[in-house]
Amino acid sequence: MRTFKSDSVRFFALVAIAVITTDRALADITLGPETIVPIPANPVFYYASDSRFPYLANSNGTANITFWVDGANYRSEGQSLDTMNSINPATSVLSATAGAFDNGGTWMQAAIRHKGTLYGFYHAEDHSCTNPYTEWNSTGLAISTDDGMTWTKQGQILGSPNECAGFGGIGANSIAWDAAHSRWMAWGGTYGFVSTNDAAAPGTWYGYNSGSFSTPMPGSGSLTGLPGLNNNISVQSVAWNSYLNQWAMVYQKWGVGTDIFYTTSVDGINWAPETTLLTTTTTNVSLGYVQIIGDTGESCGQDALLVYERFPGTQPGRSRDMIERWIHWGTSTIPMTPTNVSANGRWSCQTQVVLKWKAVPQVDDYNILRSLTNNGPYTVIGSVATSASFPTYTDMSITAGTTYYYEVQAANAAGTSDNSCPVNVVPAGPSVGNAISISFTGGTTGMTNILMDCSEVAGVVPASEWNNAIGAVGALPHLVYNAGEASDTTVSWSSANTWSTGIADTAGNYRMMKGYLDGSTVSVVVSNIPAAFTNAGYDVYVYSDGDATSGRTGSYTVGSTSIQSVDSGTFSGTFIPANNSAGNYIVFTNLTTSRFTLNCQGVGGGDGVLRAPVNGLQIVAATLPSPDLGCWLPPGGNRLVLTWPSQYRGWWLQSQTNFLAVGSEANWISVTGSALTNQVLQTINPGSVAVFFRLISP
DSSP, X not given: OEEEETTEEEEOOOOOOTTOXXXXXXXXXXEOOOEEOOXXXXXXXXXXXXSOOOEEEXXXXXXXXXXXXXXSEEEEEESSGGGBOOBOTTOOSBOOOTTSTTTTEXXXXXXXXXXXXXXXXXEEEOSSOBTTBOOSBEEEEEEESSTTSSOEEEEEEEOOOOOOSSSOBOOOSEEEEEGGGTEEEEEETTEEEEEOOTTOOTTOEEEEETTXXXXXXXXXXXXXXXXXXXXXXXXXXXXXXXXXXXXXXXXXXXXXXXXXXEEEESSSXXXXXXXXXXXXXXXXXXXXXXXXXXXXXXXXXXXXXXXXXXXXXXXXXXXXXEEEEEEEESSOOOOOOOEEEEEEEEEESXXXXXXXXXXXXXXXXEEEEEESSTTOOOEEEEEEOOOOSSOEEEEOSOOTTOOEEEEEEEEETTEEOOOOOOEEEOOOOOBOOSEEEEEEOOOOTTSOOOOXXXXXXXXXXXXXXXXXXXXXXXXXXXXXXXXXXXXXXXXXXXXXXXXXXXXXXXXXXXXXHHEEEESSEEEEEEEOOOHHHHHHOEEEEEEOOOSOOSOEEEEEEETTEEEEEEEOSOOOSOOOBOSSEEOSEEEXXXXXXXXXXXXXXXXXXXXXXXXXXXXXXXXXXXSOOOOOOEEEOOTTSSEEEEEOOGGGBTBEEEEEETTSOTTOGGGOEEOTTGGGOSEEEEEOOTTSOOEEEEEEXX
């Protein structure tokens, strides 16, 4: 029997098993919504993780650690699986040893803390097929005394002397400490292994054979499968479940990529008949590398995480996605009330409020409620279905400068929680900033122009809010500042055609540098540059990189200044200044006019083709001078109107009285909403203390 609600999956095991001694193993299991786990590597691995992997608390209990695996092992630490810190994929903490049984790679399957020492058990591959190591699949042991920062290899604990003919050998996918019997247990496919040595040392392991653990490991003796296990198991994960008081196993099967299976055992040897835990109904999608992880590694309670990989991946450059879902044994209960709710009102492409809170167990959906007053009434404005440890919700249907109140509610099939404590926020709108950036999107005939998203950051002066200029000839009014506010600045351009290089279309610098205005003659005119820029002086950055490496040279002119740039290499991620030399950008400094024309002319090249490409352009102001702050008294006598130039919209008006120390930063108070305008009406009390005002940049 299977029931469905939203993104959750629930099943009930209905078969009575002789070896099961508690009804809890027959209880229903609930799975939460899917969440894709971000893999903390830059650049990312092609695989999410090419096996199951360790996940456990660090030595002082302040965070969790895990080891990402792609032939070698990389340590990461964080509050939860989906909030791990970044790693350096060039520096592994455990990797292959040339000429050894693991010369073809190491995949750590488990890291278990036992009596203060970390025991790391890893799948090993031998790719050289040189005696005495002549198998693809075996298991090695390493230990760490510094919380997994470094490891010392102890040797091979499981394996066989089989000839290396394709995939073969004997190894374990899952290893755990069996505290009730003071022994180590390991499972690999249908096979089981045991060591009663406290240190799990090589030479102390035995494989299961017809009712007993009697075959020495590594060795060539016979092995038989554990009772009850399906003989087609490929990769499994076993965890001691303190709620069931049993071992719980999840696994996949060779040739059955649509299902994840489940079984239980009291002793880790005799297993109940399998049941199907999860099935994907999406065409051409497969599931694999499944595991159960708890807060203490190879054990869990009534609540844990089910982690698996889904093929193909949906993230750029990744063959598969790692998925996490909470898993709950027993009857579902009404979830707890969400806590640690925070709200951040900001400008990011448009005015928005980003909510974040700490997850609670057994949640199918979080409902988001909003009000304009603290006491309500609150209205549901959206929901989030996720197993993430710190869910988020973005509210974009708001107005800058308005106070909003939010509450979060958790829901599942059993009911809904109480609402969280309310949080309030006044979202900010766009402000001016000190840069105006233009991306000439390029492309070729029949190809889609490559547009930059407003959140992408690019340029020698890193900036967001790039204005996309489409086509070989065109114009754009009201160019946007890097802080989001629209300006009166306009741009027009003219070229023979557009083109794009063969570099990757990835967000940021590469996307800005991919497309360009092409031809031997290019012209760009920028007008109505704001007074705040011209008063301070501004620099113009011209990005000039085509797709040739033949030394094509272009001359770039603004006013009386001409600079040549030699196109000697396609953009590789690094900006190189050109000053009558090879490079990919030119700078014209300290301009003060409200209008300028950029003329670009091809003047030579190794292949005889004249080109002067323009990929992008940035106008960057120097430190903006303090604007004049005007004030006047309207009729009535008790109000003061303060004004400042509109180009300084986004600056904050602050005040303090002469009872305070003039100039003391701690005493200045920002006037609510002043960053959203360039005029504020202040109530004054004639004859009382003096009040000082100032404007400060954001």
